[in-house]
Amino acid sequence: MIVSKMRALRAPRPLDCVFASVIAMLWTASAHPAESQRPTHMLVVSIDGLAWSRLATQLPRLPTLRALVENGASGPLQTVFPSMTWAAHAALATGLNPAGNGVLGNRFYDRAADDVVETWQRDATLLRAPAVWQVAKRHGWTTAALLWPQTSRAAGLDWQVPEVYGQRNLETQSTPGLLGQLQAQAGLPVGHLGKLAGEEMFLLDSWARDAAVWLIEQKRPKLLLLHFLSVDTLSHSWGPAAIEPRWGLELVDRYLGEVLVAYQRAGVREKLGVCIVSDHGFLELTEAFSPWEALQAAPLKPAERGLIRFAINGQAIFVSTRGPPVLQPPPEQGKPTKAKPAKGKALKLSPAESALVKLRTHLLKQPQVEGIIEQDQYAELGLGSLQADPNLPEFIAILRPDVLSIQGSRPAPKGKLTAGGHGYLATHAPLLGAFVLSGPGARKAAVQGMRAIDVAPTLARLAGWQWPQPTDGAVKSEALAIP
Incomplete structure (x- = not known):
């Protein structure tokens, strides 16, 4: 039986009352800090696409987040490369760069399947390393995740609804029986959740908020991971400087406050x-570029053109060839070596090598392309090596940070754009995300140099968990009031 949508709607509450109660609770919770105290419960919230610069400038209009910042540790957070949602969330959860956790971006070319894969298409997590929910579970914590990437059928989660697309995928990849409970007991619409997930807007964030409130009050997970998406969607559509993402963040702030009220009602x-x-964070995009159009214009033979595969991750265009990967010669004394033909003979290239050479040269002539990342640079960017992971590309073309990359075979729109995006190098200042830690065991401090890979080990130290293997990240002790 499909429950009426109206049951999911709540009676309106005066905003001032909600915010005032939230702020009062936040101050109360932080008024008696014990340096040796650890939290017994933990809430990890990802606000997709929230740039540190936006949080810093908009904080006066965000009472819930402002109270958390004022009573805890906070600072800019450096993401991973490519600066994409699925790669970043994998790093946040595992403390590892893409080379270690297995999530190379939002898209990658699967050589074995000869298919450009969007990571959310897989019906099970791609993570190949322990995630924070698994570590928590090993230490006796109950765990839950709502719309968090890479949680489809993930081990270590008691309750989860993953971030996937399509109604059937949500029904088959969520914890068995959970969607039915959310419909029957919380009054949430689940029959068209796939449509809400595809829109990634306010209605999906509203659904996530109400699902979180129900989980907190009915299941009381000790660890809850929650993902809000509308700020990212609005920033893509309108550009990060527009008023629409600001409105989105103000609504998410209210939703976060209501989730904290649920913890108060639950007594924890x-x-x-x-x-x-x-x-x-986010980039202002003003121009578009189509890799497919560039490939058609490049001086490749038809057979060579048919070997090329693009996996587009924002400004990072992964360029691969079908078949076995074409490996770059190993570096010699820090510099890549170049194969040389025997005296008097021309160097004979394979069709794949020829295609890559021609396309690389052509791409570098395009004004929208800033440069090429070669294989010998992958390790320093956290991507490892093509020898170790054949799903890495032969090279990565980097667009200028103001350029939108067009997926598929659609032509690039002409003229000036107004849009937002990401994918560019993680050190670029507008792409810095946000980090806030508040509650028992957190120190009031401005934290510098926080990275996505530092989050999981820092949370583990806060909770007193032993991480089962080395991580690329480190504990940010300046955020903690415990040893």
Whole structure:
């Protein structure tokens, strides 16, 4: 039986009352800090696409986030490369760069399947390393995740609805029976959740908020991961400087406050550690570029053109060839070596090598292309090596940070754009995300140099968990009031 949509709607509450109660609880929870105290419960919230610059400038209009910032540790957070949602969330959860956790971006070319894969298409997590929910579970915590990437059928989660697209995928990849409970007991619409997930807007964030409130009050997970998406969607559509993303963040701030009220009703607010993160900041995009159009214009033979595969991750265009990967010669004394033909003979290239050489040369002539990342640079960017992971590309073309990359075979629109995006190098200042940690065991401090890969080990130290293997990240002790 499909429950009426009206049951999911709540009676309106005066905003001032909600915010005032939230702020009062936040101050109360932080008024009696014990340096040796650890949280008994933890809430990790990802606000997708929240740039540190936006949070810093908009904070006066965000009473819930402002109270958390004023009573805890906070600072800019450097994401991973490519600066994409799925790669970043994998790093946040595992403490590892893409080379270690297995999530190379939002898209990658699967050589074995000869298919450009969007990571959310897989019906099970791609993570190949322990995630924070698994570590928590090993230490006796109950765990839940709502719309968090890479949680489809993930081990270590008691309750989860993953971030996937399509109604059937949500029904088959969520915890068995959970959607039915959310419909029957919380009055949430689940029959068209796939449509809401595809829109990634306010209605999906509203659904996530109400699902979180129900989970907190009915299941009381000790660890809850929650993902809000509308700020990212609005920033893509209108550009990060527009008023629409600002409105979106103000609504998410209200929703976060209502989630914290649920912890108060559950009687665990004063024992709750709250961590707010984001996966990346945002870039203003003013011009478009189509890799497919560039490939058609490049001087490749038809057979060579048929070997090329693009996996587009924002400004990072992964360029691969079908078949075995074409490996770059190993570096010699820090510099890549170049194959040389025997005296008097021309160097004979394979069709794949020829295609890559021609396309690389052509792309570098395009004004929208800033440069090429070669294989010998992958390790320093956290991508490892093509020898170790054949799903990495032969090279990565980097667009200028103001250029939108067009997926598929659509032509690039002409003229000036107004849009937002990400994918560019993680050190670029507009792409810095946000980190906030508040509650028992958190120190009031401005944290510098926080990275996505530092979040999981820092949370583990806060909770007293032993991480089962080395991580690329480190504990940010300046955020903690415990040893």
